Amino acid sequence: MARSIRKRVHYPHPPERVWEALTSRESLAAWLMPNDFAPRVGHRFNFRTDPAPGFDGVVHCEVLELETPRRMVWSWRGGQIDTRVTFTLAPVAGGTELLFEQTGFEGVPAILTSFILQGGFGKMFDERLPAVLDRLARGDDVATACERERAGLGALVETITARVAARFRKERER
Template sequence: MNATAQELRTVVVERDFPHPPERLWRALTQPHRLDAWLMQNDFLPVAGHRFNFRADWGAVDCVVTEVKPQRTLAYTWSAYGLESIVTWTLEPSSSGTHLRMEQSGFRPDQEQAYQGAKFGWQKFFDALEQVLPREAA
């Protein structure tokens, strides 16, 4: 059974960081920096690039769909039957950068994945908050 667009759910996490967009962009797009707060990966910020994230629980297959340096990054996120899209949006602010992550495409029968993403992305943002101050400006 296919879910209609109205039935699909989205996880959104937003946070303000006291760092310029350039620093957050590096954390979102450089493999060794992604390793530090998200997962092991073979990411490249190039539309059409296929990559995966790897963790002790398994892997996520992804394809980069959009790259607007220091503004927007999007990729597919496919794992365990979940076919979703993760979109990062960076907005410069007076105090640094407002970062928004949206993961869309959770079907009604994917409650566990939906709840896991709500929990997991908060933890990833916490980890990102911890590693950013250690990055070279």
């Protein structure tokens, strides 16, 4: 049994700006997590966040495919999951359509984690990424804004961590 996460979002920004928000280390940190990303096939990088039960707080990734400014694929490994993340951009009237897919959630712990991640990704793609895109459009310094927003991300991570821990406890009791 495997599960995937899919999220399709429209942004009123050109594909090049959305691509910048997906491939700039500073922009990624502002809407996702602190990282050492570089947009280069074969580049191994990490996202860092607070640890949780069964998760040391580090997501190990590698850029597998890069088709500027249309498509990017990463491996995504951390805790109980070993998945693949794909971002696909398409120009549409009035902006860009982003399709996010994370595939390969297999086994009960990974599937439970996928539901938690799906909730967090909703906030990130519906609120945090649009805020980064708006700052890029204004020419604001995303890195400075990122520092201010990390406190807000910490609260989100704490919520996700608590939910994951509760689901793992419930699963173990069965």
